Amino acid sequence: MHDFRKLSVLLCALLLAACSETQQNTEAESEQEAVELTDSLVDASTIIEADPGGWVTHGGTYSEQRHSPLQKVNKENVADLGLQWSYDLGTSRGIEATPIVHDGIMYVTSTWNIVHALDARSGAKIWSYDPAVDKEQAAYGCCDAVNRGVAIWGDSVFTGTLDGRLISLNAKNGAVNWDVNTIDKSQPYTITGAPRIVDGKVFIGNGGAELGVRGYMSAYSVADGALLWRFHTVPGNPADGFESDAMKMAAETWDGEWWNVGGGGGTVWDSMAYDPELDLLYIGVGNGSPWNQKIRSPGGGDNLFLSSIVALRPDTGEYVWHYQTTPGETWDYTATQHMILADIEIDGADRQVIMQAPKNGFFYVIDRATGELISANNFVPVNWATHVDMETGRPVETDGARYGPGKEPMVQLPGPLGAHNWHPMSYSPQTGLVYIPAQEAPWVYGDKKDFAYTPGAWNTGTDFIYAVLPTERGMFAALKSMAKGRLLAWDPVAQKPAWSFEHGGPWNGGVLSTAGGLVFQGTADAHLAAYDAASGERLWRFFTETGVVAAPITYELDGEQYVAVASGWGGSFVLGFGGVLPSGSAVNVGRVLVFKVGGQAELPQTELKDEPLPTKPAMIEVDEETLALGANAYANTCVGCHGDQAFSSGLVPNLRFSSYTTNAEAWKTVLLEGALAKRGMPNFGSVLDEATAEAIRAFVIAEANSERDEAFYKSFD
Numbered sequence: 001m002h003d004f005r006k007l008s009v010l011l012c013a014l015l016l017a018a019c020s021e022t023q024q025n026t027e028a029e030s031e032q033e034a035v036e037l038t039d040s041l042v043d044a045s046t047i048i049e050a051d052p053g054g055w056v057t058h059g060g061t062y063s064e065q066r067h068s069p070l071q072k073v074n075k076e077n078v079a080d081l082g083l084q085w086s087y088d089l090g091t092s093r094g095i096e097a098t099p100i101v102h103d104g105i106m107y108v109t110s111t112w113n114i115v116h117a118l119d120a121r122s123g124a125k126i127w128s129y130d131p132a133v134d135k136e137q138a139a140y141g142c143c144d145a146v147n148r149g150v151a152i153w154g155d156s157v158f159t160g161t162l163d164g165r166l167i168s169l170n171a172k173n174g175a176v177n178w179d180v181n182t183i184d185k186s187q188p189y190t191i192t193g194a195p196r197i198v199d200g201k202v203f204i205g206n207g208g209a210e211l212g213v214r215g216y217m218s219a220y221s222v223a224d225g226a227l228l229w230r231f232h233t234v235p236g237n238p239a240d241g242f243e244s245d246a247m248k249m250a251a252e253t254w255d256g257e258w259w260n261v262g263g264g265g266g267t268v269w270d271s272m273a274y275d276p277e278l279d280l281l282y283i284g285v286g287n288g289s290p291w292n293q294k295i296r297s298p299g300g301g302d303n304l305f306l307s308s309i310v311a312l313r314p315d316t317g318e319y320v321w322h323y324q325t326t327p328g329e330t331w332d333y334t335a336t337q338h339m340i341l342a343d344i345e346i347d348g349a350d351r352q353v354i355m356q357a358p359k360n361g362f363f364y365v366i367d368r369a370t371g372e373l374i375s376a377n378n379f380v381p382v383n384w385a386t387h388v389d390m391e392t393g394r395p396v397e398t399d400g401a402r403y404g405p406g407k408e409p410m411v412q413l414p415g416p417l418g419a420h421n422w423h424p425m426s427y428s429p430q431t432g433l434v435y436i437p438a439q440e441a442p443w444v445y446g447d448k449k450d451f452a453y454t455p456g457a458w459n460t461g462t463d464f465i466y467a468v469l470p471t472e473r474g475m476f477a478a479l480k481s482m483a484k485g486r487l488l489a490w491d492p493v494a495q496k497p498a499w500s501f502e503h504g505g506p507w508n509g510g511v512l513s514t515a516g517g518l519v520f521q522g523t524a525d526a527h528l529a530a531y532d533a534a535s536g537e538r539l540w541r542f543f544t545e546t547g548v549v550a551a552p553i554t555y556e557l558d559g560e561q562y563v564a565v566a567s568g569w570g571g572s573f574v575l576g577f578g579g580v581l582p583s584g585s586a587v588n589v590g591r592v593l594v595f596k597v598g599g600q601a602e603l604p605q606t607e608l609k610d611e612p613l614p615t616k617p618a619m620i621e622v623d624e625e626t627l628a629l630g631a632n633a634y635a636n637t638c639v640g641c642h643g644d645q646a647f648s649s650g651l652v653p654n655l656r657f658s659s660y661t662t663n664a665e666a667w668k669t670v671l672l673e674g675a676l677a678k679r680g681m682p683n684f685g686s687v688l689d690e691a692t693a694e695a696i697r698a699f700v701i702a703e704a705n706s707e708r709d710e711a712f713y714k715s716f717d
């Protein structure tokens, strides 16, 4: 059994915090030329035909099924799968990247957007490139210094950076072709998603809807980085005119002055898919900003295109159709989750569908030509809505779900962490099943009293204190005991589970399925495992020494099939998770791990932390009111990175043991003057006043002296 004593039911979205890494080289670094680099070009046919020897786009193909036709590794021999090589990505922060493989070269992004090109046979480094991310802009990142990978086209590699740039690199040597800014740097935009490319246009969105931005996505020319079009997902101030008829239509579903309280949100921070026959580009749109709709749009309304799948013409960015999963979004229920295109038989008819399992807990099957809802059913227990009405295509909400005056706080499923987050799922045409990294992570929502929009701070309009209460103080214990995670095989025709494999907790890795009858998934408890795609029986697993959140891929070279995954525990949940690292993995080492049948390599021994607990800081005398102020400010400003109860995951400094807590002046320079801003710790000078900063210090010291320290080094198996 897994021990989740320190599980903090957490937050979708969290601030970046101080990071101990400093990587400054901006020049591409070329180490060796062992690999024969050809002039092989990537174009539309490469991606559409999807040579199984490689993995040429984020989702494997434009349909984003993440299913490989390779079957040399199969149910009969998967037990003999062994490590062939590993590559140290040089980071202890989260790794969410899907490696791209083409022509024997693997391209993978690490923390802070460092791109590595590796020999896919041996793991030898060919080049790496550090874009020297502006960490002050990066401090706006909600959810760790992560990136989900690159795109390739022609002889170039494309990557979006945390500080909002889109960069084209020469695939052979990592030299910069061009480097363009895609955001307004005065706004808290960031990029974590992987670009997609159609017909010489590279598409990239952005994040920032926890702090307050207006969402959009853009198309750039692969040739020179020229902006070709931009599609806004929510309207701006109508007085300024509308960019398109779609924005005019959307504005009719809004009320109030959303452009003054955070921009409306609707960021396109992760998923896209493309149908070459219909020539439609699908984008997944995020939550409202602020989350709390009463602030954003006081008169209600659907607030298009929040939490929607939107179909666009890739040439022009012209709107074609949308389907909104959560009208009037108020819970951080994004529809940015992975979307899969497939052709399946439903009620005797061949249907072209798009499928999504967004945060709100319902699995949607939608006609991808028209946007018509075909079916929807909840894939985990949910209590915010009873069902999706097939007449209206809308969820039927339960009574308490819309928090606020007159409503009792309720333990809601899902919470902002989602029933499914960014971790990619897969679809096997062989079994007809969708494999979902599903989870149950409840939350308690409540209004933020006296909310005032504060530029650069979190502006959810909800008070995290309802959910992030210290264990002994009530709700938190109940929430953490409820959190679950599983690999769920879902039948999209019958809209019901085929099988599920229960994990120790939430925040497990993305999924790959193969024609070898296998499903691969990494887990929070530091393994990569293979399951029988038909039955869910676990057939093989490998101890990865760190939690795996990214999705595996597979490729074939010289007749040998390889399975690869980028390992490295991190992301929003982990930062707020507080103190539990997988057993035997007290140090998080980000790596690429590559396996083949008969592989004999071993992971370098991870240095395990075995340190005595540091001395507790001396208590400072404060009254109950100050301590409560500190607890509240901690819950709303710090917990996202530094963890519940001031217990960090280990990915960022553990405040309980920080020397800054013992020095009021030094503490103040960090929180209010940005003394560690270059290392990724935001300057909260415009967010917190001196008294509140000092109250947070008192709270952290009180937590450090509380009787929970034994849990810190507790493993979870």
Ligand code: CA
Residues within 6 Å of the ligand: 012, 013, 209, 210, 286, 287, 332, 334
């Ligand atoms: Ca969000």
